Amino acid sequence: GESVGLHLPTLSVQEGDNSIINCAYSNSASDYFIWYKQESGKGPQFIIDIRSNMDKRQGQRVTVLLNKTVKHLSLQIAATQPGDSAVYFCAEGVIYNQGGKLIFGQGTELSVKP
């Protein structure tokens, strides 16, 4: 069946280092991918998105890479800070799907050590 999953459930990095969070997806019809950040006790917060006609997109301190050949998505966080500690989810969808429904992956917990 269709699924979105993450390779690593936990990731611990040193403050100032770069973080890379990975995600695999299996629905080849998905053309839209999003990364969300979820802090403890809160709802998911949009970080960055990418459409399938792109292979890279950059935001402020974050970069998303999309490899459609192997159905792989990654989120890179530069100069990771303690405030980046959270659970990160990838989600996939079809842009023109009615209702814009998303399928979420399991999540990776990022822990930043000072």
Place this chain on the structure above:
Amino acid sequence: NAGVTQTPKFRILKIGQSMTLQCTQDMNHNYMYWYRQDPGMGLKLIYYSVGAGITDKGEVPNGYNVSRSTTEDFPLRLELAAPSQTSVYFCASSKDDRGNGNTIYFGEGSWLTVV
């Protein structure tokens, strides 16, 4: 601007009881969603609505019902609570039909425990 507001924040239910999770948004969004999140897992779509009077099932609709009588409100009802429904519930809304992530807004979550 309140965004997406859910109530209650926390609730404990006994098996077989019924309850309604309330969700309202003040952004005039057409699309609204209910997700559940089990510990250590991603969000799963329960129900969604593309506009007032229209609802449809998501991935995990069993045991739930929804209604959408107004654009603003999208309540989620649990008719006969079961322990498997212990979860965190998130309501969300978006303004267009293109699933544009930066227009999907989530509420703060409702923690439900069924004992």
